[in-house]
Amino acid sequence: MSGLFDLTGRRALVTGARRGIGLAMAEALAGAGADVIGVSAQLEPTGSEVERRVRAAGRDFTALRADFADRASVHRLVGELDRHGPVDILVNNAGTIARAPAAEHPDELWDQVLEVNLRSQFVLTRAIGKTMLERGRGKIIFTASLLSFQGGINVPGYTAAKSAVAGLAKALANEWAAHGVNVNAIAPGYIATDNTRALRDDPVRNRSILDRIPAGRWGRPDDLAGATVFLAAPASDYVNGVVLPVDGGWLGR
Template identity: 80%
Template sequence: MTPAFDLSGLTAVVTGARRGIGLAMAEALATAGADIIGVSAHLEPVGSDVERRVGAAGRKFTALTADLSDRDAVRRLAQELNALGGIDILVNNAGTIARAPAAEHPDESWDHVIQVNLTSQFLLSREIGREMVARGRGKIIFTASLLSFQGGINVPGYTAAKSGVAGLTKALANEWAAHGVNVNAIAPGYIATDNTRALQDDPVRHRAILERIPAGRWGRPDDLAGATVFLAAPASDYVNGVILPVDGGWLGR
């Protein structure tokens, strides 16, 4: 393996690792040599798909559960992770979405999405990032979104949260780059996962989205693998505060 992309001996935390993009990210990091701590609200203690994939790559896997909509649970998770020690890579991927027109969007949906997609990610980054800064090295990767750049339709809370993730990425990078901690984000395009099921099942929206993607297809979770390894590896040591689209060319249209 090229040393610039070798993660051997490192430990990566991936939130939302049970399925979809998080599962693909965890597998990619393990294939590059990292041991994985997977976090999800409903992650099986043993026998999960992510555990099998990490094990197939020859790496160690640890499963943790946490409800990221609960601030106290997030704080406990951060304490548990710091107690394990030596977190080299933090992938803030876990997220949720609530679809409703803005004029009908409930307070509860707004609060839930902001807590899971933005507040919990700041709390984890603050607590784990503090340890990284003290050690003088570390990588933090957020999962942003096309809606970190655009407004979207019927997802005001999600758009606000993902726009906040883009700003948080830059803010933390500004403070921590000089301490050897790289903070960046990946902005997936339209990826075929459970979060986009409503769009995939809507023939009008599905067709409109597909017609705008220059690559001519929806993305797959494993399309995020290369960008994840790059931002976690020494290859990106001089990359700070970037929101990297992996979108099949959507934003270039």
């Protein structure tokens, strides 16, 4: 039974791995036996926290940089990956958020959020997915959001992108499931990260959010660990096109 969650011999690429949810995902995959390629715009070449945690689990770690707001940077990343061997698990976690009322939301913020959270993720997934199809196996995990299901407030670009990510995961699953490539998404709830600091620092919003969460607390990045390993492991070989909420019960309220 333990083999269902064993990632020994697998290589995982985790974007947005420097901190927060991506850091927790990378650590969880390493704990299950995977070697990790971490990618972030500002990831230190050596000595990063994610490298420390992956190596503490006894796994190899490779640090790469890519700016997901820059399409050319993502194409360079794709070319660089050829030197590191095949990717067995792709975790599309890199993301950004911009808060402004829709009537005042500038084009620049909209474009940046869509580029980072959607377009660049498709470019990377298309390239890595093609190699997975050639090998007849692979696991792809997108980080979706509660706003893949709901509208949110003052985040029109983020909501649009995360709704599209959920659809993209389903579309790719439809094409690739029969070829041994599983594509799914995780929808984190309200997790205590830098992206949600503004909400946690607002006493009114913080209280209204906590009152809605049946679990009674903000999530932690490591609350995503189990779902990440499940969707990366043999245990999920017949799971395709799912958007799995990890939200303390928010959507069930």
